[in-house]
Amino acid sequence: MTAATHSGASLDPTRKAFYHGLLRQMVQLRRFEERAGEAYAQGRIGGFCHLYIGQEAVATGAISALRDDDYLFASYREHAHALVRGTPARAVMAELFGKATGCSGGKGGSMHLFDAPRHFLGGHAIVGSHIPIAAGAGFAIKSRGTDQVAVCFFGEAAVNIGAFHETLNMAALWELPAIFICENNRYGMGTALERAAAVYDIAHRACSYDMASETADGMDVLAMYEVTARAVERARERKLPTLIEARTYRYMGHSMADPIHGHYRTKEELEEQKARDPIEHLTGLLREGELLTDAERDALRQSVEEEIADAVQFADESPDPEPGALYTDVYAD
Amino acid sequence: MATITYRDALNQALREEMQRDDTVFLMGEEVGVYQGAYKVSRGLLEEFGPSRVVDTPIAELSFAGIGVGAAMVGxxxxxxxxxxxxxxxxxxxxxxxxxxxxxxxxxxxxxPVVFRGPGGAALQLGAQHSQALEAWFAHVPGLKVVAPATPYDAKGLLKSAIRDNNPVVFLEGEMLYNTKGEVPEEEYAIPLGSAEVKRAGTDVTLVCHSKTVAVALRAADRLADEHGIAAEVVDLRTIRPLDVDTLVTSVRKTNRCVVIEEGWYFCGVGAQVVDELQREAFDHLDAPILRVTQADVPMPYNKLLERAAKPSPEQVLEAVRRVAYLER
Known part of the structure; x- marks a missing residue:
């Protein structure tokens, strides 16, 4: 495992703005999800809603290491990935509310966020189905001869499906510029990884396909940034894929409809994991390195609070799709 | 006009579209070095190279997904x-x-992705290699489903399928690859969603597609010879979108209809055709519409049993005699 080697003293003072950007991003994800959870409880968000709380360092660190024209594919726990890519909180929240102003016009919902102009290509809700799709984007990049990278985020439960193995084989065989980021939050719904997988170290699975792999501390945003940056270099410069296992933890239930703890994990385990909170971790480093004042932290939180409150209000006040939208977008012209 | 096989017509369509548009590529098992399991892609690897004619491992789910992803980015x-x-x-x-x-x-x-390959039964390939699955895919909004019967249609429809901005399920007939027909030298494309009257007639409409077009045409010959019945043969060519207008026009003329397909009876393509016709042409029907399909069983291996399971001209003749009230 790539150790979280950062200490406050090792931070580079000239990169203060970058660190603050990462911190603000993670706080934005946290507050977005908390407000989404409230709205779900109030019945303003329907269907299944899978929150990302606890995992913020993974999407924030990884996507920060990418270029805007790199392609992103994510699972159904993907509010964060769209937000980090730059989809406005308004458009994401409005999609959760099913409104016409949502990033998928209200027809996708929480599990199907899309922002094609920003190269955010879903929002896929069949576990692991987007793993080959992301490789397809990698195939197209290679075919066109451009230097983009295709990045796929999926949970650890997806590594047991056939498509994961089929795709890693082809990505390695054809040397596709793809990065597969497994967000190992330790539970596929209520099934612990060790109850579902014969091999505990997910990164080891890359050995079967002679693919580069790394394990990263998914609670450390700087570690996620660095491990992803190395994979990007491998993909962009050498057209080689990488499997990254990000060890993280989800604080909430599988979805808003599921218990936070109970038969499958204990409250004690949850509290123990929260002691490694990614936002607190980065905050601690910055304080230790004297790179974050109380005033800066309060201003950051305040600006996030206003942004998310505005997003909720925007979603609330936005119109539903027109009735005619039912029959549009079934076929393209 | 040149007379070529269905296989070569498909090959021409692929070659011409790959020449015309360098974003078109072919991917699948044995399409390159081996020249295609059924030789549809013969010569394409040599002309377009391995980045556009891509041999895959046996991994249908994921190379289909790679196609989806490649289509999403252009x-x-x-x-x-x-x-x-x-x-x-x-x-x-x-x-x-x-x-x-x-x-x-x-x-x-x-x-803009085309999923293509042979469907339907060949000869004694058993239950797992003999299925006509048009109805499965035609059920799904968002897909177009095409099943050509002749070399001319195969080429013209595949060209349109490749140019279409929607996912197209393109089902070729395994037993049709060697069949021959006239195909013009000059450029043409056939729009998706248009049926064609393959033989004009006045007494009964035979609705068919893919391999059953030949079954219907043989039945039509015998109906003319043996009964003096002029059957009109309507080839659907595209299952979805279904060309209801052509069906209704024909039935308004003939007042009788038999629907033939290689798939199974239950929830089959013919069930949809019957539904459209009973609503759109109810007053023009002089008899209930009958269907001829594969027997409602997994395909058996034994030659005689297999023959009995497949739709035949004899079954069509019997159905026509019944809708014409020549037989009860």
Missing amino acids: LRPVIEFMTWNFALLAIDQVVNSAAKMLYMSGGQTPM
């Missing part, structure tokens, strides 16, 4: 399944991904 993939029986491994990508991406993204992600 290429026009043609994904070949060695047969549609094997494509069932990939149905998640066809149905859950390709068919829905445009809709669930609110119109942001066109999906």
Whole structure:
């Protein structure tokens, strides 16, 4: 495992703005999800809603290491990935509310966020189905001869499906510029990884396909940034894929409809994991390195609070799709 | 006009579209070095190279998914399944991904991908290699479903399928690859969603597609010779979107109809045809519409049993005699 080697003293003072950007991003994800959870409880968000709380360092660190024209594919726990890519909180929240102003016009919902102009290509809700799709984007990049990278985020439960193995084989065989980021939050719904997988170290699975792999501390945003940056270099410069296992933890239930703890994990385990909170971790480093004042932290939180409150209000006040939208977008012209 | 095989007509369509548009590529098992399991892709690797004629491992689900992803970012993939029986491994990508991406993204992600390969029964290949699955895919909004019967149609429809901005399920007839027909030298394309009257007649409409067009035409010959009945043969060519207008026009003229298909009876393509006709041409029907389909069983291996399971001209003749009230 790539150790979280950062200490406050090792931070580079000239990169203060970058660190603050990462911190603000993670706080934005946290507050977005908390407000989404409230709205779900109030019945303003329907269907299944899978929150990302606890995992913020993974999407924030990884996507920060990418270029805007790199392609992103994510699972159904993907509010964060769209937000980090730059989809406005308004458009994401409005999609959760099913409104016409949502990033998928209200027809996708929480599990199907899309922002094609920003190269955010879903929002896929069949576990692991987007793993080959992301490789397809990698195939197209290679075919066109451009230097983009295709990045796929999926949970650890997806590594047991056939498509994961089929795709890693082809990505390695054809040397596709793809990065597969497994967000190992330790539970596929209520099934612990060790109850579902014969091999505990997910990164080891890359050995079967002679693919580069790394394990990263998914609670450390700087570690996620660095491990992803190395994979990007491998993909962009050498057209080689990488499997990254990000060890993280989800604080909430599988979805808003599921218990936070109970038969499958204990409250004690949850509290123990929260002691490694990614936002607190980065905050601690910055304080230790004297790179974050109380005033800066309060201003950051305040600006996030206003942004998310505005997003909720925007979603609330936005119109539903027109009735005619039912029959549009079934076929393209 | 040149007389060529159905196989070579498909090959011409692929070659011409790959020459015309360098975003078109072919991917599947044995399409390159081996020249295609059924030789549809003969010579394409040599002309276009391995980046556009891509041999895959046996991994239907994921190479179909790679096609979906490549289509989302601007290429026009043609994904070949060695047969549609094997494509069932990939149905998640066809149905859950390709068919829905445009809709669930609110119109942001066109999906110009063709999934093609042979379907239907050949000769004694047994239960797992003999299925006609048109109805499965035609059920799904977001997909177009095409099943050509002749070399002319195969070429013209495949060209349109490749140019279409939607996912197209293109089912070729395994037993049709060697059949021959006239195909013009000059450029042409046949729009998706248009049926064709393959033989004009006044007394009964025989609705068919793919391999059953030949069954219907043989039955029509015998109906003329043996009964003096002039059957009109309507080839659907595209299952979805269904060309209801051509069906209704024909039935308004003949007042009788038999629907023939290679798939199974229950929830088959013919069930949809019957539904459309009973609503759109009810007052023009002089008899209930009958259907001729494969027997409602997995395909048996034994030659005699297999023959009994497949739709035949004899079954069509019997059905026509019944809708014409020549037989009860």
